[in-house]
Amino acid sequence: xxxxxxxxxxxxxxxxxxxxxxxxxxxxxxxxxxxxxxxxxxxxxxxxxxxxxxxxxxxxxxxxxxxxxxxxxxxxxxxxxxxxxxxxxxxxxxxxxxxxxxxxxxxxxxxxxxxxxxxxxxxxxxxx
Amino acid sequence: xxxxxxxxxxxxxxxxxxxxxxxxxxxxxxxxxxxxxxxxxxxxxxxxxxxxxxxxxxxxxxxxxxxxxxxxxxxxxxxxxxxxxxxxxxxxxxxxxxxxxxxxxxxxxxxxxxxxxxxxxxxxxxxxxxxxxxxxxxxxxxxxxxxxxxxxxxxxxxxxxxxxxxxxxxxxxxxxxxxxxxxxxxxxxxxxxxxxxxxxxxxxxxxxxxxxxxxxxxxxxxxxxxxxxxxxxxxxxxxxxxxxxxxxxxxxxxxxxxxxxxxxxxxxxxxxxxxxxxxxxxxxxxxxxxxxxxxxxxxxxxxxxxxxxxxxxxxxxxxxxxxxxxxxxxxxxxxxxxxxxxxxxxxxxxxxxxxxxxxxxxxxxxxxxxxxxxxxxxxxxxxxxxxxxxxxxxxxxxxxxxxxxxxxxxxxxxxxxxxxxxxxxxxxxxxxxxxxxxxxxxxxxxxxxxxxxxxxxxxxxxxxxxxxxxxxxxxxxxxxxxxxxxxxxxxxxxxxxxxxxxxxxxxxxxxxxxxxxxxxxxxxxxxxxxxxxxxxxxxxxxxxxxxxxxxxxxxxxxxxxxxxxxxxxxxxxxxxxxxxxxxxxx
Numbered sequence: 001x002x003x004x005x006x007x008x009x010x011x012x013x014x015x016x017x018x019x020x021x022x023x024x025x026x027x028x029x030x031x032x033x034x035x036x037x038x039x040x041x042x043x044x045x046x047x048x049x050x051x052x053x054x055x056x057x058x059x060x061x062x063x064x065x066x067x068x069x070x071x072x073x074x075x076x077x078x079x080x081x082x083x084x085x086x087x088x089x090x091x092x093x094x095x096x097x098x099x100x101x102x103x104x105x106x107x108x109x110x111x112x113x114x115x116x117x118x119x120x121x122x123x124x125x126x127x128x
Numbered sequence: 129x130x131x132x133x134x135x136x137x138x139x140x141x142x143x144x145x146x147x148x149x150x151x152x153x154x155x156x157x158x159x160x161x162x163x164x165x166x167x168x169x170x171x172x173x174x175x176x177x178x179x180x181x182x183x184x185x186x187x188x189x190x191x192x193x194x195x196x197x198x199x200x201x202x203x204x205x206x207x208x209x210x211x212x213x214x215x216x217x218x219x220x221x222x223x224x225x226x227x228x229x230x231x232x233x234x235x236x237x238x239x240x241x242x243x244x245x246x247x248x249x250x251x252x253x254x255x256x257x258x259x260x261x262x263x264x265x266x267x268x269x270x271x272x273x274x275x276x277x278x279x280x281x282x283x284x285x286x287x288x289x290x291x292x293x294x295x296x297x298x299x300x301x302x303x304x305x306x307x308x309x310x311x312x313x314x315x316x317x318x319x320x321x322x323x324x325x326x327x328x329x330x331x332x333x334x335x336x337x338x339x340x341x342x343x344x345x346x347x348x349x350x351x352x353x354x355x356x357x358x359x360x361x362x363x364x365x366x367x368x369x370x371x372x373x374x375x376x377x378x379x380x381x382x383x384x385x386x387x388x389x390x391x392x393x394x395x396x397x398x399x400x401x402x403x404x405x406x407x408x409x410x411x412x413x414x415x416x417x418x419x420x421x422x423x424x425x426x427x428x429x430x431x432x433x434x435x436x437x438x439x440x441x442x443x444x445x446x447x448x449x450x451x452x453x454x455x456x457x458x459x460x461x462x463x464x465x466x467x468x469x470x471x472x473x474x475x476x477x478x479x480x481x482x483x484x485x486x487x488x489x490x491x492x493x494x495x496x497x498x499x500x501x502x503x504x505x506x507x508x509x510x511x512x513x514x515x516x517x518x519x520x521x522x523x524x525x526x527x528x529x530x531x532x533x534x535x536x537x538x539x540x541x542x543x544x545x546x547x548x549x550x551x552x553x554x555x556x557x558x559x560x561x562x563x564x565x566x567x568x569x570x571x572x573x574x575x576x577x578x579x580x581x582x583x584x585x586x587x588x589x590x591x592x593x594x595x596x597x598x599x600x601x602x603x604x605x606x607x608x609x610x611x612x613x614x615x616x617x618x619x620x621x622x623x624x625x626x627x628x629x630x631x632x633x634x635x636x637x638x639x640x641x642x643x644x645x646x647x648x649x650x651x652x653x654x655x656x657x658x659x660x661x662x663x664x665x666x667x668x669x670x671x672x673x674x675x676x677x678x679x680x681x682x683x684x685x686x687x688x689x690x691x692x693x694x695x696x697x698x699x700x701x702x703x704x705x706x707x708x709x710x711x712x713x714x
Contacts, residue, residue: 014627014653014656014657015620015623015660018619019609019610019620022616022619023609051250057230057231062230107659110611111611112608112609
């Protein structure tokens with residue numbers, strides 16, 4: 001493996017996932033896209049990414065459960081940015097309570113996501 | 129009877145709710161859903177259990193009085209209960225929608241869908257009850273305004289034609305020569321009655337014709353009696369059931385309701401309306417031969433000179449038609465009939481439209497889509513057309529401030545005219561308006577608007593043209609989001625095309641299988657994509673498929689929507705290729 005910063009992107013919409021992957025890779029990150037909660041769980045029990053970006057609404061294994069799994073079962077403090085649908089502020093609050101670090105509402109601006117990713121990674125470095 | 133109906137639906141919902149597993153949804157939504165359900169239930173119980181306040185005099189002379197009073201008390205209670213039920217019920221429906229947006233497993237989805245179907249039919253029932261009790265208690269206020277009967281009949285026929293799906297039913301209307309064109313009365317109630325009876329007739333005819341005949345029965349200076357006859361050659365009604373037909377909850381056959389649907393209040397509402405308009409209604413039918421509904425309503429003759437008739441651009445209409453294809457139109461309208469009417473027409477002219485009565489939703493559309501023309505109903509319940517216009521004219525964006533607004537109104541006074549000018553409404557259309565009138569107004573203002581835009585922002589327009597060679601898609605935003613990287617853009621567009629083809633195949637199968645959960649999921653999957661390439665016509669279809677799936681879906685209609693998607697996608701596909709090749713060459 002390389003020394004590249006790795007990002008796990010859990011997003012079930014193929015098109016949005018592709019767009020974000022392109023932009024993140026272009027930004028120099030190594031990106032793993034998953035659209036399936038089980039896959040995410042398996043991946044996380046083997047490797048720890050430097051950052052997780054996840055959609056709150058995902059089939060079978062929601063973003064909320066993912067945060068809970070990472071924070072409470074794996075007990076990791078890897079930064080988590082969540083993607084939420086517009087008008088779902090309550091979900092966002094719950095996600096923050098569970099331990100999410102930042103959020104973006106759909107429609108997502110990839111440029112904004114890149115800025116937030118960089119900011120969270122920088123913060124995490126100082127704290128670590 | 130009515131209350132029992134409510135209760136049994138309620139029980140159905142309750143048992144569904146108790147089976148529903150909320151464990152995996154520890155979110156606040158579940159609590160909200162439960163809470164609104166409880167409020168709803170206790171509201172209902174309080175109303176039903178409330179002791180009857182009427183004392184019971186035993187003397188015979190009081191009997192008739194007592195009965196009438198009891199009846200009006202009953203309808204008062206129903207009216208109140210219905211109102212009270214609607215609020216928590218809307219809560220249930222809203223939160224069920226939210227719940228459905230979260231990703232559920234297939235079992236949960238089935239349960240949520242069942243809750244949704246049950247609560248939607250409950251809402252329909254409550255709405256009909258409310259209208260029925262309003263009519264019965266005489267609380268309904270009837271309008272007395274001047275209207276164009278010929279225009280009204282034209283609109284009704286147009287709407288009825290849209291109800292004929294996959295059947296060989298011919299619709300015929302005939303108005304006798306001596307029937308006056310302009311009358312004073314309640315046009316919306318007349319429309320409601322005609323649509324209800326004709327809609328029923330169309331439902332029960334598989335092949336044949338439904339005709340509307342209007343003749344003059346009696347004409348005096350102060351009143352004209354008009355006879356409306358609606359005849360069909362459908363399945364007919366047996367003599368025994370015929371005199372029951374206007375009573376609430378007696379659809380001709382108990383089997384009929386399961387086959388043809390409906391809550392069983394429709395015709396009793398029709399009868400109430402006709403009687404409240406001082407008219408009378410009769411029905412005549414032979415089993416297997418068909419049915420004739422005949423009603424007579426008196427009107428005051430109108431004075432046609434009072435109505436400012438607008439110039440009609442009939443001859444130009446075909447030329448005009450081409451120039452509005454693909455136009456994006458935002459419509460503020462709250463009346464369901466008018467909504468449907470405008471929707472059908474704009475669809476026929478291949479315009480993209482968004483119809484709402486909600487100011488916030490409308491502003492959101494304006495901020496996120498390029499809207500060419502706004503049609504604005506002036507009288508709306510929550511925020512009227514003037515107030516919404518004010519919001520639009522004060523918007524931060526210059527583009528939004530300048531979009532032409534055409535007011536739609538049934539009664540236009542000099543004061544309205546002054547107000548329109550003051551608020552910045554560009555023009556108005558008097559209801560009922562003909563398709564030609566609507567078309568010519570849209571064309572007029574669209575052209576003026578584009579002229580202004582071209583002069584003011586020639587550069588930006590040119591840049592947009594590169595992406596926007598047709599209005600079917602717009603890749604400007606996606607290109608920006610791809611960091612102006614052609615390779616990424618082509619990749620994404622390819623992915624979108626793959627998804628769209630998959631959607632077409634899957635949806636077709638799911639419609640054949642009547643698999644509404646599957647279809648709803650497929651629609652959900654393609655939605656983000658159509659929004660990203662801004663294929664508005666497709667987005668509109670997908671949204672309608674999703675909405676249709678929410679209730680008990682009409683698969684014939686879904687078939688139609690699917691075929692619309694297929695044919696529109698062909699154009700979108702072409703447009704995408706065009707935009708990409710333009711970009712490559714620039």
